[in-house]
Amino acid sequence: MHLPNSKTTLASLLLLLSFSTAGAAEPNPEHQVNDLAYGVSLYHFFQDRYFSAITDLMIAKERKPIEKQGAYPELLLGSLDLSYGLHDEAASIFEPLLSENTPAEIRDRAWFNLGKLRYQRGLLPEAQQDLMRIQNSLPDFREAERLNLLANIYLQEQQYDKAIETLKSFSGDSTWEAYARFNLGVALIRQQRFEEGLAQLRADGQLKPRTNELAALRDKANLAMGYALMKMDRPSEAVKAFQEVRLNGPQSSEALLGIGWALSKMEQYDRALTPWLELRGRNPLDPAVQESMLAIPYTFEKTDRPKLALSYYEKATHAYEAQLRDLDNITQAVRDGELLKALQPANMGDESAVSLFRATLPDSISAPYLKDLMASHEFQEAVKNYQDLIYLDYVLDRWQDSLPTFELMLKERRALYQSKLPEIDKNAALKSIEAYQAERNTFAGEVSRIEETNDVFALANDEERDMLEVLGDIQHRLGSLSGQRNLKAQQEKYQLYKGILYWQISSDFVPRMWQLKKGLKDVDQALIEARATEASLKSAWQQAPKTFEGFESRISGQKTRIDRLKKKVDASRRQQEQYLQTLALDAIMQYRRRLNSYQIRSRFALARILDNMSKAGTP
Amino acid sequence: MTKQYQIFFLLLALLLSCSAVAAAQAENIAPAASQKNLDKGIQDLKKEVLQLNRDLFLLEEDLLFPANTQFSVFVSIDAGNLFALDSVQLQIDGKVVANYLYTERELQALRRGGVQRLYIGNLASGKHELVAFFTGTGPSKRDYRRGTTLEFEKTTDPEFVELKIIDNKTKEQPDFKVKVWE
Numbered sequence: 001m002h003l004p005n006s007k008t009t010l011a012s013l014l015l016l017l018s019f020s021t022a023g024a025a026e027p028n029p030e031h032q033v034n035d036l037a038y039g040v041s042l043y044h045f046f047q048d049r050y051f052s053a054i055t056d057l058m059i060a061k062e063r064k065p066i067e068k069q070g071a072y073p074e075l076l077l078g079s080l081d082l083s084y085g086l087h088d089e090a091a092s093i094f095e096p097l098l099s100e101n102t103p104a105e106i107r108d109r110a111w112f113n114l115g116k117l118r119y120q121r122g123l124l125p126e127a128q129q130d131l132m133r134i135q136n137s138l139p140d141f142r143e144a145e146r147l148n149l150l151a152n153i154y155l156q157e158q159q160y161d162k163a164i165e166t167l168k169s170f171s172g173d174s175t176w177e178a179y180a181r182f183n184l185g186v187a188l189i190r191q192q193r194f195e196e197g198l199a200q201l202r203a204d205g206q207l208k209p210r211t212n213e214l215a216a217l218r219d220k221a222n223l224a225m226g227y228a229l230m231k232m233d234r235p236s237e238a239v240k241a242f243q244e245v246r247l248n249g250p251q252s253s254e255a256l257l258g259i260g261w262a263l264s265k266m267e268q269y270d271r272a273l274t275p276w277l278e279l280r281g282r283n284p285l286d287p288a289v290q291e292s293m294l295a296i297p298y299t300f301e302k303t304d305r306p307k308l309a310l311s312y313y314e315k316a317t318h319a320y321e322a323q324l325r326d327l328d329n330i331t332q333a334v335r336d337g338e339l340l341k342a343l344q345p346a347n348m349g350d351e352s353a354v355s356l357f358r359a360t361l362p363d364s365i366s367a368p369y370l371k372d373l374m375a376s377h378e379f380q381e382a383v384k385n386y387q388d389l390i391y392l393d394y395v396l397d398r399w400q401d402s403l404p405t406f407e408l409m410l411k412e413r414r415a416l417y418q419s420k421l422p423e424i425d426k427n428a429a430l431k432s433i434e435a436y437q438a439e440r441n442t443f444a445g446e447v448s449r450i451e452e453t454n455d456v457f458a459l460a461n462d463e464e465r466d467m468l469e470v471l472g473d474i475q476h477r478l479g480s481l482s483g484q485r486n487l488k489a490q491q492e493k494y495q496l497y498k499g500i501l502y503w504q505i506s507s508d509f510v511p512r513m514w515q516l517k518k519g520l521k522d523v524d525q526a527l528i529e530a531r532a533t534e535a536s537l538k539s540a541w542q543q544a545p546k547t548f549e550g551f552e553s554r555i556s557g558q559k560t561r562i563d564r565l566k567k568k569v570d571a572s573r574r575q576q577e578q579y580l581q582t583l584a585l586d587a588i589m590q591y592r593r594r595l596n597s598y599q600i601r602s603r604f605a606l607a608r609i610l611d612n613m614s615k616a617g618t619p
Numbered sequence: 620m621t622k623q624y625q626i627f628f629l630l631l632a633l634l635l636s637c638s639a640v641a642a643a644q645a646e647n648i649a650p651a652a653s654q655k656n657l658d659k660g661i662q663d664l665k666k667e668v669l670q671l672n673r674d675l676f677l678l679e680e681d682l683l684f685p686a687n688t689q690f691s692v693f694v695s696i697d698a699g700n701l702f703a704l705d706s707v708q709l710q711i712d713g714k715v716v717a718n719y720l721y722t723e724r725e726l727q728a729l730r731r732g733g734v735q736r737l738y739i740g741n742l743a744s745g746k747h748e749l750v751a752f753f754t755g756t757g758p759s760k761r762d763y764r765r766g767t768t769l770e771f772e773k774t775t776d777p778e779f780v781e782l783k784i785i786d787n788k789t790k791e792q793p794d795f796k797v798k799v800w801e
Contacts, residue, residue, distance in 0.1 A: 031732030036693055036779055036800060039734025046728035051669065058673040085662055382654075385661050392668045399675050406682055554678050561671050568664055575657055 030076075034068035035060075041076065048352035050084040051391065071097060071106045078110070082117055085385070090117055105137040112138065112146060119149055128153050144176035151180040155187045163187075164196070178204050178217050185221065189228045201225040205244055218244075219251040226258045235262040253279060253288035260295060269303050284319060285368045290598055293319060297605065306609050313606045320599040327592050330366045334584050339364045340577050343383055348394045366584060373587040382580050389573045396566050399558070406555050414548050417541075424541055433530050440523050447516050456505045459512040464505055471498050680739075688741040689777035692717070692749070696729040698786040702763060702793035704729070705755040707782070709738055712747055716740060734781070742773045749797070751782050758791055767795040 033039035037060035044053035057077045060066050066073045078093035090113065097110035115130030131150050138146060147169055154163035163184050170177040181200045188197030204221035207214065226241035239262045245255035256275035263272035276299075279292040297312035333339070342364035361367040361374060373379050424430070450458045460468055474494050478487055505512075680689070692709055704726060709717040717738040721729075729735060749769045757763030769780065779800040787794045 033695065033732055033734055036734055036736075036781065039693070039695060039732065040736050042731070043725075043728050043733025043735050046731050046733045047724050051665075051672075054669055055672050055676065058669065059676055062673065062677060084665065085658070086665060087662065089666065381658075385658065388665065389661065392664060395668060395672055399671070402675070402679070406678070409682060551678075551682060554674075558671065558675055558678065565664070565668055565671060569668070572657070572661055572664055576661070579654060579657065 030072050035066045035073075037064070038066050038069045038073055038076075041073075041080075045076065045080060050080050051351050051388075051395070054080050054084060054086075071102060075106060075109055075113075078113055082113060085388070087117055087121065104135060108134045108137045109142075112142065115146075116149060119153065124153050124157060140172060141174075141176075144170060144172075144174040148176040148180045151184060155183060158191075160184070160188060160191065160193070160196075164200075167200075173210075175211070175214060178207060178214060182217060182221050182224075186224055189224070189231075194228060194232050198225060198228060201228070205241065215246065216250065219246055219249045219255075223251050223254055223258065226255065226262070230258065230262060230265065233265075235265040238262040253282055253286050257288040257292055257295070260292065264295075264299065269299050273299055283368075284323065287594065290320075290323075290595065294598055294601055294605075297602075301605070301609060306613055310606065310609050310613070313602050313609065317599060317602045317606060320595050320602060324592065324595055324599065327369070327588060327595070330369055331585065331588055333364075334366050334581060334588065337577075337581075339366050339370075339584055340386075340580065342367070343386060343580065344390060345387060348390060349398075351391045366588065369591050370584055370587050373583060379580075379583055382576065382583065386573070386576045386580060389569055389576055392569050393566070393573065396562050396569060400562050400566070403555055403559055403562075406551075410548060410551050410555070417544050417548075421541070424537070430534055430537075433527070433534060436523075436530075437527060440520070440527060443523070444520055447513075447520060450516075451513060454509075456502060456509055459509060459516070460501075460505055464501060467501055471501065684739055684741055686777050687775040688743065688773075690738075690740055690742040690773065691736060691777070691779050692738040692751075693779065693781045694719075694729065694735045694737050694784075695733075695781060696726075696784045699726075699730045699784060701758050701786045701791065702753075702784055703756040704753060704784060707737060707754075708752040710750040710752075711740075711742070713750075737782070742778070744773050744775055746770065746772055749780060751795070751797075753782075753784065753795055757793060763793075765793070765795050767797055769797040769799070771799060 031042065033042065037056060041053045041056035041060070044050075044056060054077065057066075057073060057080070060073075074093055074097060078090045078097075081087075081090035081093060094110040094114045094117070097106055098114070099107075102110070111130050111133045115127045115134075118124075118130060119127035128150065131146055131153075134146060147166055151163045151166045154160070154166060163180075167177065167180055167184065170180070181204050185197045185200030185204065188194075188200065191197075201221045201224055205218060205225050207218055209215035209218050222241045222244040226238045226245075229235070229238035229241055239259055242255040242258045242262065245251050256279050260272040260274075260276040263269075263275075273296060276292040276296050279286075279289045280296075282289045284290070293312070293316035297309040297316065300306070300309035300312060339362070342362035361371070367374065446458075449455065457468060471494065478491060478494060481487055690711075694707060696704065704721055706718065706720045708715060708719075719735075719737055725735070747770070749771065750766055752764060752766045754762075754764045767782065771778070771780070781798040781800060783796045783798060785794045785796060
C-alpha cells in the first residue's frame with residue numbers, strides 16, 4: 001500500500017544524502033574509485049547501508065588512510081554521519097572543509113551540508129547564513145535543493161516576501177521549486193494573503209507532471225486552491241480547482257467532498273449529492289468519506305426530504321458506532337505491541353530497512369488509521385531510530401556470538417604452538433647453521449692462503465689434478481732411481497711437463513680465484529639469509545605467547561564492551577517503543593475524537609428530525 | 620456561519636493544518652525536549668557501537684586473516700550497459716571459494732561506482748591460480764557466461780585483486796579484466 005501523501009515523498013527526498021544523487025549515466029568524480037576501501041564504502045552507501053559504509057571508512061582510517069580520492073572520503077563520511085543521525089560527528093567533519101584552502105566545489109558542498117544540518121536542528125539563522133555563503137559550484141539539482149531550503153527557512157521565519165523572491169531564482173524544471181511553491185502558497189493562505197497564495201498554488205496546479213510525485217503534488221495544490229477559494233467565497237472557481245484533481249489519485253476523496261460543498265454553497269443541492277454519493281463506495285476510514293456520511297443527509301434535510309435524511313443519518317450513526325468499536329480493538333492491539341512488531345524489519349540484519357519502509361505502510365491493523373502520523377517527519381524519524389536500535393542490537397548479538405569462535409581459534413593456535421615447540425628445539429636444520437659457518441670459515445682461510453702464497457696448483461681442476469698426481473708419481477720414481485741411472489733427459493721432460501701444467505693453471509689463476517671468491521660470497525649470503533630466517537623464526541616463536549596474550553586481552557575487552565552496550569541499547573529500545581506507542585495512541589485518540597464528533601452530530605440530527613416529524617405528525 | 624460550513628470547515632481546518640505541517644515538516648520540526656534527549660542518547664549509542672564494530676572487524680581480520688596470508692577479491696562494474704550481471708563464481712587453485720548472486724540493489728550500487736568485497740581468505744606464499752566465472756545477460760539479451768583467469772605469486776604482503784566488468788564499446792561486448800592492486 002502506497003503512502004498517499006506528498007509529505008512522505010517530500011520528507012524522504014529531503015533525507016536523501018547531499019553527497020550525490022547522480023545516477024549511473026552521469027560520470028561523477030565522486031564515484032571514480034582510486035582506492036578499494038573508498039569503493040567498498042560507496043557500495044554500501046549506494047544501498048543505504050550507512051552503518052556499514054561508515055565502518056568501512058573508519059577501518060580504512062585505521063589500516064591505510066585513503067589518499068588518492070582528495071577530500072571526497074571526508075565529504076562522504078560527513079554525509080553518511082548526517083544521514084545516520086550523527087549530527088555532531090557530521091559537523092566536526094564538515095567544519096574543517098570550510099577553509100579557504102579547500103577547493104571551492106568541496107567547500108560549497110560542506111557549507112551546503114552544514115546548512116542543511118543546522119536547518120534540521122532548527123538553527124534557522126545559522127542555516128541561512130551557511131546556505132548564503134555558497135558560491136556557484138553546486139550542480140543544478142543541489143542548487144534547487146538549496147533554494148528550497150532557503151525558502152522554507154523564510155517561511156518558518158514568516159519572511160514571506162523573501163520566500164517569494166527566492167522562488168524567482170529557480171531555473172529550469174525543478175521538483176524542489178514545485179515543493180517550495182506549494183509550501184509558500186499554503187503559508188500565504190494561512191496568513192490570509194489569499195491572492196498571493198492562490199498565485200503560487202495555481203502555478204503548481206497547472207504544471208505538467210513528469211513523475212508520479214509531481215502529479216501528487218499537483219493534486220494537492222489544486223485541492224488546497226479549491227479550499228482556499230471556498231474560504232474566499234468563490235465556489236464556482238473552487239469547483240474547477242477540485243475538478244483538476246485526478247479521480248484515481250490519493251486526494252480524490254477530499255476533492256469530491258470539496259466539489260459537493262462548493263455546489264452546495266451555490267445552492268445546487270442535488271448536484272452536490274452526486275460526488276458525495278460517489279464517496280459512499282470508498283474506504284470508510286477516509287475522513288472525507290466519513291464527513292460525506294453527514295453531508296448527504298444534511299442536504300436531504302435541507303431540501304425537505306426528512307425521511308431520506310433520517311435513513312442516511314441512521315446509516316451514518318451505525319457506521320460511526322462500528323468504527324468506534326473497531327477503534328477499541330485497534331487501541332488494544334497498539335498497546336499490546338502489534339504496531340511495534342509491524343515496524344520491525346522482517347530481517348533483523350537489514351540495515352537499510354528504514355528506507356524501504358518509507359515507500360510502504362507497515363503491515364499493521366492500525367496503519368489505515370495512522371496514515372497522517374506515519375507520513376509525518378516526527379514518526380518517520382522515530383521509526384528510523386527504532387529500526388537503527390534493532391540493527392545495533394543485531395550487530396552486538398552477532399559479535400557476541402563470534403567471540404567464542406575467536407577464543408577457540410586462539411586456543412587452537414596456542415595448542416598448535418605448544419605442540420610444535422619441541423620440534424623447533426630439536427630441528428636439525430636450524431642447528432646445522434653453525435656447522436655450515438665453520439666449514440665456510442675453513443674454506444675462506446684456504447682461499448686466503450692460496451691467494452697469499454700464490455698456490456697455483458691448489459686451483460687445479462679435476463683433470464689437472466690427475467695430471468699433477470701422475471707428475472708426482474713420476475717425480476717420486478725419478479727420485480728413487482736417481483743414483484742408478486742417468487735420468488737427466490727424463491728430469492728435463494718432467495720439469496717441462498710440470499712447467500706447462502703450471503703455466504696452464506697460472507694463466508687461469510685470476511678468473512679461478514674470482515670464481516672461488518664469488519662462491520664464498522654466495523655462501524656468505526646464504527648464511528646471512530639462513531640466520532635471518534632462523535632469527536625471524538625464533539622471534540616469531542618467542543613472540544607468539546605475547547601475541548596470544550594480546551589477542552586474549554583484545555577479545556576479553558570487547559566482551560565487556562558488548563555487554564555494556566547491549567544493556568544501553570535494550571534500554572533505549574524500550575524507551576523508543578514507548579515513544580512510538582504514545583505517538584500512535586495519541587493519533588488514534590484524535591481519530592476517535594473526530595468520529596465521536598461526527599457521531600454526536602449524527603445523533604443530534606436524528607433526534608432533531610424525529611422531533612420535527614413528530615411535531616408535524618409524520619409517521 | 621451555518622452548520623453546513625461548520626462541518627465543512629472541520630475538514631478544511633484538518634487539511635490546512637496538514638498542509639502547514641507539510642510546510643514546516645517538509646524539512647523538519649525540532650523534536651520535543653524529552654525526545655531530543657532520547658535522540659541524543661541514540662546518537663551516542665550509534666557512535667559507540669560503530670567504534671566497537673570497527674575494533675572487532677580489525678580484531679577479526681588480524682586473527683583470521685593475518686596480513687602475510689591475507690587475500691581479498693573485489694568486484695566492480697564500469698558502465699555495465701553491455702552486461703547485466705547475475706552471479707559470480709570464484710575459484711582459487713581449482714577450489715570454489717565463493718558463489719554470489721546479486722540483487723538489483725547491489726547491481727545498481729556496482730553500476731554507480733561501488734566496489735564489492737567478494738571474498739577474503741588466506742593463501743600461502745607462492746604461485747596460485749584464480750578463476751572467476753561471470754553469469755548474466757549479455758548484448759542482445761542473450762545468456763552469457765564468461766571466465767577470466769589470473770596466475771599470480773602471493774608474497775607475504777596482503778594481496779588485493781579486483782575483477783572488473785568493462786563495456787568494450789568498440790567490440791560491443793563486455794570485457795572481464797583482473798587488476799592486482801599494489
